[in-house]
Amino acid sequence: MSTLVIGHRGAPGYRPEHTRSSYELALAQGVDAVEPDVVVSKDGVLVVRHENEISTTTDVADRPEFAARRVTKRFAGYELTGWFTEDFTWDELSRLRCRERLPKLRPDNTAYDGQEPMLRLRDVLELAAAADRGVVVELKHAVYFASIGWDLPGLVAAELHAAGWADGIHPLVIESFESTALAQVREQGIVARYVYLLEATGTPVDLALAQGRDAPTYAWTASPPGLDSLVGQVDGISVDKAFLTGATRPGTLVADAHARGLLAYTWTCRPENTFLSRPYRRGGGKRAFGDYTGEWGMLRDLGVDGVFADHPDLAVAVFRR
Structure with a gap:
């Protein structure tokens, strides 16, 4: 079986992320699925943004007229100042225009700044359905949203039902760094693959809040005993590619997951030197493309089941070779 190629927030190597043109380009370049990150507006609309803080992407x-909305908020262990989706209605958010999140790294994309409005989850579902492709929905900050009165898993489940995506008609993956959020969506009967996102370091915020120092780290979860604990709870894992490109246990994690019947995805495939593991970096500076075909070919040969890519056309060429 070939590796699933997922347009990470569309095709942000070529267009500002989470814009309509970014998703349309990813679909045109042949991805199997696209990945929207989902947060919540003040009036409960599911908004597609990398984070709920939107000053870097809009x-x-x-x-x-929105200057007074700039605030400082405290999250689990850190403070952040900016403008947040939960303080704006969808009508207000729809008036904003998107910008390139990494302008110094991807200056060509800034030519598209200010041209497109934000999207809702419903918009991305409609685009994918029209193209007969899948969607990978990432729930962002479910514990935080619950603390301010929003049931993000419940909102996502309701939207999937309303949009005709709940019954397995379309290829659907639900993913989150919070395993409790995955369980809450699954409990509402959404037919999908449920994939647990694992950072290279740290501890899941939902488990840390519930269990304190006894909470399992992401690294432990990627170990054989940790993978054992996931069997029957999720369908797979999606790991920071540092797990596979020279960090914790290169070459074994994918096989360990497969031995337990778990899928193994990885993120994020980006060709620029700054994102490649050291052996694959080449000259020309951070923005220049390194030996991405070497790094991605290694991931392909490990047998990963899915990859998230910013340049979908390049990923399709490598992973479907």
Whole structure:
């Protein structure tokens, strides 16, 4: 079976992430699925953004009518100042325009700044259904949203039902760094593959809040005993590629997952030197493309089941070779 190629927030190597043109380009370049990150607006609309803080991906900071919305919020262990989706209605958010999140790294994408509005989850589902492709829905900050009164898993489940994506008609994956959020969506009868996202370091915020120092780390979860604990709870894992490119246990994690009947995805495949593991970096600086075909070919040969890519056309060429 070939590796599933997933357009990570669309095709952000070529267009500002989470825009309509980014998703349309990813679909045109032949991805199997696209991946929207989902957060919540003030009036309960599911908004597609990398984070609920939107000053780096929209023109909100330049809008004088929203200057007073700039606030500092405290999350699990850190503070963040900016503008947050949960403080805006969808009508207000729809007036903003998207920007390139990494302008110094991807300056060509800034040519598209200010041209497109934000999207809702419903918009991405419609685009994917029209193209007969899958969607990988990532739930962001479910514990935080619950603390301010929003049931993110419940909202996602309701939207999938309303949009005709709940019964397995379309290829659907639900993913999150919070395993409790995955369980809550699954309990509502959504037919999908459930994939647990694992950072290279740290501890899941939902488990840390519930269990304190006894909470399992992401690294432990990627170990054989940790993978054992996931059997029957999720369908697979999606790991920071540092797990596979020279960090914890290169070459064994995918096989360990498969031995337990778990899928193994990895993120994120990006060709620029700054994102490649050291052996695959080449000259030309951070923005220059390194030996991405070497790194990605190694991931392909490990047998990963899915990859998230910013440049879908390049990933299709490597992973479907």
